[in-house]
Amino acid sequence: MAHILFVEDDKNIFETYQLELLWQGYKITHASDGVEALEKLKNFKPDLILLDLSLPKKDGLEVLSEIKGNEKTKSIPVIILTNFATDQNIHKAFELGAVSFVAKYSFTPAETAAKVKAILNPPSPTELPKE
């Protein structure tokens, strides 16, 4: 099953989303700040990264920029998961190469898990709904 690196400093928010993702069968590795996230990426390559923006030590956009600037990690899809969904942040995140931007207040854990699934297993052409 797919392995997700979940970078989130708020313990309760992490627990909330983790519960649903675990239920769906994903393997989760947690990092609670930006530095820890980059440190963990040196040792393993997750299939997907869920990244918060407001993080201690190194904020999410900086972490994203380093992930995308590194040959080893730049191909990993990154979903931004935040409550700071300002236009500026959204714009910057996509510019830096985020694959999706999820505002915590508008996506429940189940909806977020569905997004993760869609990115990890894109529907094959035959599965696309007919127009």
Added chain:
Amino acid sequence: MWLLLTLVLFFFLATSFTFVLIFYKKAKKAEQVLSEREQELTRRIYETSILKEIGERIGYSLDVANVIEIICGSLGKLFSYSTASSILLSDHKIIFKCVLEESVDKVFIENIKHKMLASLSALLNEDIAEREMEEVISGTVLDEEKQHPLGSFFNIPLVIESQIVGLINIASEKQGLYKEEEMTILYRITAQASDAISKLQHVLKTEKGKLDSMVSSMADGVIMTDKDTKLLVVNPKAKEMLGISSDKEATIFDMVDALAGKFDLRTKIEESIKKEKEVFIEELELANFAIQLVISPVRDPQGAILGSVILLHDITSQRDVERLREDFTAMVVHDLRAPLTVIRGTSETLMLHLKALPREKTTQSLSMMKEESENMLARVSDLLDLSKLESGKFELLRERSSLSSLINEKIETFRDVATAKKLGILANVKLNIPEFEFDRIRTGQVLDNLISNAIKFTDIGKITVGAKLEGNDVLVTVSDTGVGIEEKDVGMIFNKFRELTQAERSAQRGTGLGLVIAKGIVEAHGGEIGVESKVGEGSTFYFTLPFNPLPKRRFFQRSQLTSAGFQV
């Protein structure tokens, strides 16, 4: 008898004739005087009317060249001449103009020119013959056949504000034509014109001086260009905003360069002039300033476009305040959304998988929801307190109570949290503090905030809560052995609108308004709050509560009363 009669008659006739003759002669002379007087009068009236006409035509013209042209063009009515010429000193050259009333040859004109240059050089005490010269010859055609010599001429200097700026010359082929009379007339006309220009220039200089000092002392940047976008005026503030050195003689290109990449100044000025419309730029971010920019076309009283005025309005501080306000709103929204995210997400998961989830997971989820609901309530209370403090509706409930017991109570409350971080927590309260009136719940809130902050920012060591008497106050201190606060942040720490980086924001639990509210509570008691800190060594937050239940400043201090001679 007849002879005698004839003789008498003859005598009579002869006498009569003589009388008539004498009378006639006298009458004739009187008539001549009268006619001369009349002529003189007519000439005077004519001269006056010419002066008036010249005066009107000159009007408010400040253009000396224009004035000379008007004078030279009006002379024909006053006396006869072949040429009316003028020399005008311009910036670096000499303008020679010659109006031909009668045809003359080139030599005649050259002759006049040399005479005028020599005269002007003598007046200025400087040889000006070498200067670059511009020549304009107009009027009747030149006639090279004529070859008449210069008969008579005179020069009248042109003086503006006590400075010789040129000469007017009247010349004729005829000899001995000009006497004092003609020279006086022209002198009078020239003097009148010079006087008018001098006065106008003086008024203009004064007005320009006023305008200049006004423009340079303005808090807004002002730039003015002519209609070909040539720079006419730029005040110090505009230079400062655009980052142009104040002692540099700036050009429009410096302005355009300073705004390059942000705003095409030249095109916008041209657009404003062409469309005769104002151009307004609401916000422009420069290196050190945020500005508003207005480009307006400038018209003369007749409505013709003269150029453009560019006003640069400094909105840096408004922009900064606005940013802080936006940051604060974003922070509040984020802090209220975080607990709601957990509550909604967890309840969804519970609903979806309630039966399948292990019991311990369900319990953990429920306790998380409870914790976040409490967080949420605390944050809403913080915001409510803040709004009460800001609107002056914050009220204290003072009761006689023991501060020592409150401190001990709070230490016990936080003991578990401190112990979990392996931190010591202890009280250092002096025994001589009597009970006094204060708001026990609100003061407890201040202590909660200071102690929880101390624990949060300390990894090794201990938290000490102290209290002692100091003058008419009780001094409470909360000291830690934590990370400390950087000096630059100390002043801002009790400020609602302080700038926080994402990382700092994230480290804050709650709205980060705790200290702002603590300050409000302490000040409502009439006390003071503050902090002393050293990075790496720890911080000591302190606050005072006065014994006197009413704000101190309403009453005289005991010492003040006794020193004023009162017995207390």
